[in-house]
Amino acid sequence: MKFYELFTCFLCRGSREKDCVSAGISIPTEALPTPPTASRCFILGLSGAGKSTFLCRIRTGKFQETQPTEDYDAQEIPLSNQIMNLTEIASSDRRNFRLQFIHLAPLSPIGLLFFIDASGRDPETIEKSLEELVYALTYARSRECQVRYLGIVLNKQDLLLGGDDRWREGLEVIKGMVCDTIKVLLSQQQEKQDAPELVAPLRWEVFDHGVSMKTGTGVERILRGLELGYR
Ligand SMILES: Nc1nc2c(ncn2[C@@H]2O[C@H](COP(=O)(O)OP(=O)(O)OP(=O)(O)O)[C@@H](O)[C@H]2O)c(=O)[nH]1
Numbered sequence: 329m330k331f332y333e334l335f336t337c338f339l340c341r342g343s344r345e346k347d348c349v350s351a352g353i354s355i356p357t358e359a360l361p362t363p364p365t366a367s368r369c370f371i372l373g374l375s376g377a378g379k380s381t382f383l384c385r386i387r388t389g390k391f392q393e394t395q396p397t398e399d400y401d402a403q404e405i406p407l408s409n410q411i412m413n414l415t416e417i418a419s420s421d422r423r424n425f426r427l428q429f430i431h432l433a434p435l436s437p438i439g440l441l442f443f444i445d446a447s448g449r450d451p452e453t454i455e456k457s458l459e460e461l462v463y464a465l466t467y468a469r470s471r472e473c474q475v476r477y478l479g480i481v482l483n484k485q486d487l488l489l490g491g492d493d494r495w496r497e498g499l500e501v502i503k504g505m506v507c508d509t510i511k512v513l514l515s516q517q518q519e520k521q522d523a524p525e526l527v528a529p530l531r532w533e534v535f536d537h538g539v540s541m542k543t544g545t546g547v548e549r550i551l552r553g554l555e556l557g558y559r
Protein backbone atom coordinates (compact mmCIF):
# COMPACT_ATOMS: atom_id res chain seq x y z
CA MET A 329 0.00 0.00 0.00
CA LYS A 330 1.33 3.42 -0.94
CA PHE A 331 1.78 6.09 1.66
CA TYR A 332 -0.96 8.35 0.30
CA GLU A 333 -3.32 5.39 0.52
CA LEU A 334 -2.49 5.10 4.18
CA PHE A 335 -3.29 8.75 4.46
CA THR A 336 -6.69 8.53 2.78
CA CYS A 337 -7.59 5.27 4.48
CA PHE A 338 -7.66 6.77 7.92
CA LEU A 339 -10.13 9.38 6.77
CA CYS A 340 -12.69 6.87 5.62
CA ARG A 341 -12.40 4.31 8.37
CA GLY A 342 -14.39 4.63 11.54
CA SER A 343 -13.43 3.26 14.90
CA ARG A 344 -14.03 -0.44 15.39
CA GLU A 345 -16.19 -2.04 18.01
CA LYS A 346 -14.51 -4.81 19.97
CA ASP A 347 -15.93 -7.44 22.28
CA CYS A 348 -13.33 -7.38 24.98
CA VAL A 349 -12.73 -8.49 28.50
CA SER A 350 -10.92 -5.96 30.63
CA ALA A 351 -7.39 -6.71 31.79
CA GLY A 352 -7.02 -3.84 34.25
CA ILE A 353 -8.88 -0.65 35.03
CA SER A 354 -12.11 -0.93 33.14
CA ILE A 355 -14.21 2.06 32.21
CA PRO A 356 -17.59 1.87 30.48
CA THR A 357 -17.49 2.88 26.83
CA GLU A 358 -19.73 5.88 27.37
CA ALA A 359 -17.77 7.24 30.36
CA LEU A 360 -15.54 10.15 29.56
CA PRO A 361 -11.91 9.94 30.63
CA THR A 362 -11.11 11.75 33.85
CA PRO A 363 -8.49 14.46 33.45
CA PRO A 364 -5.05 13.21 34.48
CA THR A 365 -2.63 15.63 36.03
CA ALA A 366 0.62 14.08 34.76
CA SER A 367 2.25 14.30 31.31
CA ARG A 368 0.39 12.13 28.85
CA CYS A 369 1.68 9.29 26.76
CA PHE A 370 -0.68 7.14 24.71
CA ILE A 371 0.10 3.52 24.01
CA LEU A 372 -1.27 2.51 20.66
CA GLY A 373 -1.11 -0.50 18.36
CA LEU A 374 -3.40 -3.20 16.99
CA SER A 375 -5.03 -5.69 19.34
CA GLY A 376 -2.53 -8.26 20.56
CA ALA A 377 0.55 -6.13 19.86
CA GLY A 378 1.61 -6.23 23.53
CA LYS A 379 0.47 -2.91 25.02
CA SER A 380 -1.03 -4.39 28.20
CA THR A 381 1.92 -6.72 28.60
CA PHE A 382 4.17 -3.67 28.56
CA LEU A 383 2.04 -1.92 31.20
CA CYS A 384 1.98 -5.09 33.27
CA ARG A 385 5.79 -5.31 33.06
CA ILE A 386 6.06 -1.78 34.40
CA ARG A 387 3.47 -2.40 37.09
CA THR A 388 4.80 -5.73 38.37
CA GLY A 389 8.25 -6.17 36.79
CA LYS A 390 7.07 -9.55 35.49
CA PHE A 391 5.46 -11.15 32.49
CA GLN A 392 1.82 -12.07 33.08
CA GLU A 393 -0.79 -13.32 30.67
CA THR A 394 -3.26 -10.58 29.78
CA GLN A 395 -6.80 -10.35 28.46
CA PRO A 396 -7.77 -7.96 25.66
CA THR A 397 -8.30 -4.50 27.14
CA GLU A 398 -11.71 -2.90 27.09
CA ASP A 399 -11.68 0.69 25.89
CA TYR A 400 -8.58 1.89 27.67
CA ASP A 401 -6.33 1.35 30.64
CA ALA A 402 -4.29 4.01 32.38
CA GLN A 403 -1.55 4.10 34.93
CA GLU A 404 0.81 6.73 36.23
CA ILE A 405 4.48 5.95 36.59
CA PRO A 406 7.28 8.00 38.07
CA LEU A 407 10.12 8.70 35.63
CA SER A 408 13.33 10.37 36.78
CA ASN A 409 12.14 13.76 35.62
CA GLN A 410 8.36 13.61 36.08
CA ILE A 411 5.19 11.60 36.59
CA MET A 412 3.96 10.12 33.34
CA ASN A 413 0.42 9.00 32.65
CA LEU A 414 0.53 6.03 30.30
CA THR A 415 -2.83 5.36 28.68
CA GLU A 416 -3.32 2.26 26.56
CA ILE A 417 -5.95 2.65 23.89
CA ALA A 418 -7.32 -0.84 23.32
CA SER A 419 -6.91 -1.99 19.71
CA SER A 420 -5.82 1.56 18.85
CA ASP A 421 -9.54 2.32 18.68
CA ARG A 422 -9.91 5.70 17.02
CA ARG A 423 -12.95 6.84 18.94
CA ASN A 424 -11.34 6.04 22.27
CA PHE A 425 -8.21 7.85 21.17
CA ARG A 426 -10.20 10.93 20.16
CA LEU A 427 -12.07 10.91 23.50
CA GLN A 428 -8.78 11.33 25.32
CA PHE A 429 -8.34 14.75 23.75
CA ILE A 430 -11.35 16.17 25.57
CA HIS A 431 -9.16 16.98 28.53
CA LEU A 432 -6.06 18.00 26.60
CA ALA A 433 -5.48 21.69 26.21
CA PRO A 434 -4.47 22.86 22.72
CA LEU A 435 -0.71 22.80 22.27
CA SER A 436 -0.22 20.51 25.25
CA PRO A 437 2.47 18.01 24.30
CA ILE A 438 1.90 14.26 24.31
CA GLY A 439 4.01 11.19 23.79
CA LEU A 440 3.07 8.14 21.73
CA LEU A 441 4.33 4.60 22.10
CA PHE A 442 3.21 2.54 19.15
CA PHE A 443 3.38 -1.26 19.45
CA ILE A 444 3.71 -3.56 16.46
CA ASP A 445 3.69 -7.36 16.64
CA ALA A 446 6.81 -8.00 14.58
CA SER A 447 6.66 -11.77 14.92
CA GLY A 448 4.16 -12.39 12.14
CA ARG A 449 5.99 -10.31 9.55
CA ASP A 450 2.69 -10.14 7.72
CA PRO A 451 2.79 -7.08 5.41
CA GLU A 452 -0.96 -6.50 5.76
CA THR A 453 -0.73 -6.33 9.55
CA ILE A 454 2.21 -3.94 9.33
CA GLU A 455 0.37 -1.74 6.84
CA LYS A 456 -2.73 -1.73 9.04
CA SER A 457 -0.56 -0.77 12.01
CA LEU A 458 1.00 2.05 10.05
CA GLU A 459 -2.45 3.32 9.03
CA GLU A 460 -3.31 3.64 12.71
CA LEU A 461 -0.04 5.36 13.45
CA VAL A 462 -0.59 7.88 10.66
CA TYR A 463 -4.14 8.45 11.93
CA ALA A 464 -2.92 9.11 15.46
CA LEU A 465 -0.21 11.54 14.39
CA THR A 466 -2.51 13.37 12.04
CA TYR A 467 -5.37 13.55 14.54
CA ALA A 468 -3.05 14.90 17.24
CA ARG A 469 -1.92 17.55 14.82
CA SER A 470 -5.50 18.45 13.88
CA ARG A 471 -6.07 19.09 17.62
CA GLU A 472 -3.00 21.34 17.71
CA CYS A 473 -1.33 18.89 19.99
CA GLN A 474 2.37 18.50 19.68
CA VAL A 475 3.71 14.95 19.66
CA ARG A 476 6.84 15.47 21.66
CA TYR A 477 7.99 11.89 21.52
CA LEU A 478 7.15 8.88 19.33
CA GLY A 479 8.56 5.45 20.10
CA ILE A 480 7.73 2.58 17.75
CA VAL A 481 8.14 -0.77 19.45
CA LEU A 482 8.72 -3.85 17.29
CA ASN A 483 7.54 -6.35 19.87
CA LYS A 484 7.47 -10.15 20.26
CA GLN A 485 10.94 -10.72 18.92
CA ASP A 486 11.38 -13.65 21.32
CA LEU A 487 9.20 -15.54 18.82
CA LEU A 488 11.73 -14.86 16.07
CA LEU A 489 14.94 -15.72 17.81
CA GLY A 490 14.63 -19.49 17.40
CA GLY A 491 14.08 -19.18 13.66
CA ASP A 492 16.55 -18.99 10.79
CA ASP A 493 18.29 -15.86 9.54
CA ARG A 494 15.28 -14.85 7.50
CA TRP A 495 13.69 -13.32 10.60
CA ARG A 496 16.45 -10.73 10.66
CA GLU A 497 15.70 -9.81 7.09
CA GLY A 498 11.97 -9.65 7.85
CA LEU A 499 12.58 -7.34 10.77
CA GLU A 500 14.66 -5.02 8.60
CA VAL A 501 11.78 -4.87 6.10
CA ILE A 502 9.34 -3.91 8.85
CA LYS A 503 11.74 -1.30 10.19
CA GLY A 504 12.17 0.09 6.68
CA MET A 505 8.39 0.36 6.22
CA VAL A 506 8.03 2.15 9.53
CA CYS A 507 10.85 4.62 8.85
CA ASP A 508 9.65 5.34 5.31
CA THR A 509 6.14 6.06 6.56
CA ILE A 510 7.30 8.47 9.23
CA LYS A 511 9.73 10.25 6.94
CA VAL A 512 7.12 10.71 4.21
CA LEU A 513 4.57 11.89 6.74
CA LEU A 514 6.97 14.39 8.24
CA SER A 515 8.14 15.75 4.90
CA GLN A 516 4.54 16.11 3.67
CA GLN A 517 3.54 17.93 6.81
CA GLN A 518 6.58 20.15 6.72
CA GLU A 519 5.74 21.18 3.18
CA LYS A 520 2.51 22.68 4.47
CA GLN A 521 4.43 24.91 6.86
CA ASP A 522 1.29 26.26 8.48
CA ALA A 523 2.37 25.39 11.99
CA PRO A 524 5.88 24.00 11.77
CA GLU A 525 6.27 23.59 15.51
CA LEU A 526 3.38 21.13 15.55
CA VAL A 527 4.43 19.13 12.56
CA ALA A 528 6.82 16.50 13.73
CA PRO A 529 7.43 14.50 16.82
CA LEU A 530 10.39 16.34 18.32
CA ARG A 531 12.03 12.99 18.80
CA TRP A 532 11.20 9.60 17.34
CA GLU A 533 12.86 6.23 17.35
CA VAL A 534 12.24 2.60 16.54
CA PHE A 535 12.90 -0.03 19.19
CA ASP A 536 14.06 -3.19 17.46
CA HIS A 537 17.04 -5.30 18.66
CA GLY A 538 15.40 -8.19 20.45
CA VAL A 539 12.48 -6.27 21.98
CA SER A 540 10.05 -8.52 23.81
CA MET A 541 7.59 -7.72 26.54
CA LYS A 542 7.59 -11.42 27.37
CA THR A 543 11.31 -11.51 28.20
CA GLY A 544 11.40 -7.86 29.25
CA THR A 545 14.10 -6.96 26.72
CA GLY A 546 13.72 -3.34 25.72
CA VAL A 547 11.39 -2.19 28.52
CA GLU A 548 14.07 -0.06 30.17
CA ARG A 549 15.15 1.36 26.82
CA ILE A 550 11.58 2.39 26.05
CA LEU A 551 11.18 4.16 29.39
CA ARG A 552 14.52 5.88 28.94
CA GLY A 553 13.48 7.03 25.47
CA LEU A 554 10.29 8.47 26.89
CA GLU A 555 12.24 10.24 29.61
CA LEU A 556 14.66 11.77 27.10
CA GLY A 557 11.76 12.74 24.86
CA TYR A 558 10.29 14.84 27.65
CA ARG A 559 13.50 16.44 28.82
N1 LIG B 1 5.72 -14.29 22.82
C1 LIG B 1 5.32 -13.07 23.18
N2 LIG B 1 4.03 -12.85 23.47
C2 LIG B 1 3.67 -11.60 23.84
C3 LIG B 1 4.59 -10.52 23.91
N3 LIG B 1 3.93 -9.41 24.27
C4 LIG B 1 2.65 -9.78 24.44
N4 LIG B 1 2.48 -11.09 24.17
C5 LIG B 1 1.24 -11.88 24.21
O1 LIG B 1 0.36 -11.36 23.22
C6 LIG B 1 -0.98 -11.42 23.69
C7 LIG B 1 -1.62 -10.05 23.59
O2 LIG B 1 -0.90 -9.15 24.43
P1 LIG B 1 -1.57 -7.84 25.06
O3 LIG B 1 -0.50 -7.13 25.80
O4 LIG B 1 -2.81 -8.17 25.80
O5 LIG B 1 -1.96 -7.06 23.73
P2 LIG B 1 -2.64 -5.60 23.62
O6 LIG B 1 -1.84 -4.84 22.64
O7 LIG B 1 -2.81 -5.01 24.96
O8 LIG B 1 -4.05 -5.93 22.97
P3 LIG B 1 -5.48 -5.17 23.16
O9 LIG B 1 -5.70 -4.90 24.60
O10 LIG B 1 -6.49 -6.13 22.59
O11 LIG B 1 -5.43 -3.91 22.34
C8 LIG B 1 -0.94 -11.99 25.12
O12 LIG B 1 -1.18 -13.37 25.05
C9 LIG B 1 0.51 -11.73 25.54
O13 LIG B 1 0.97 -12.67 26.48
C10 LIG B 1 5.96 -10.80 23.58
O14 LIG B 1 6.86 -9.94 23.58
N5 LIG B 1 6.26 -12.08 23.21
Ligand SMILES: [Mg+2]
Nearest residue numbers: 379380396397
Ligand atom coordinates in the same frame (compact mmCIF):
# COMPACT_ATOMS: atom_id res chain seq x y z
MG1 LIG C 1 -4.45 -4.45 26.07
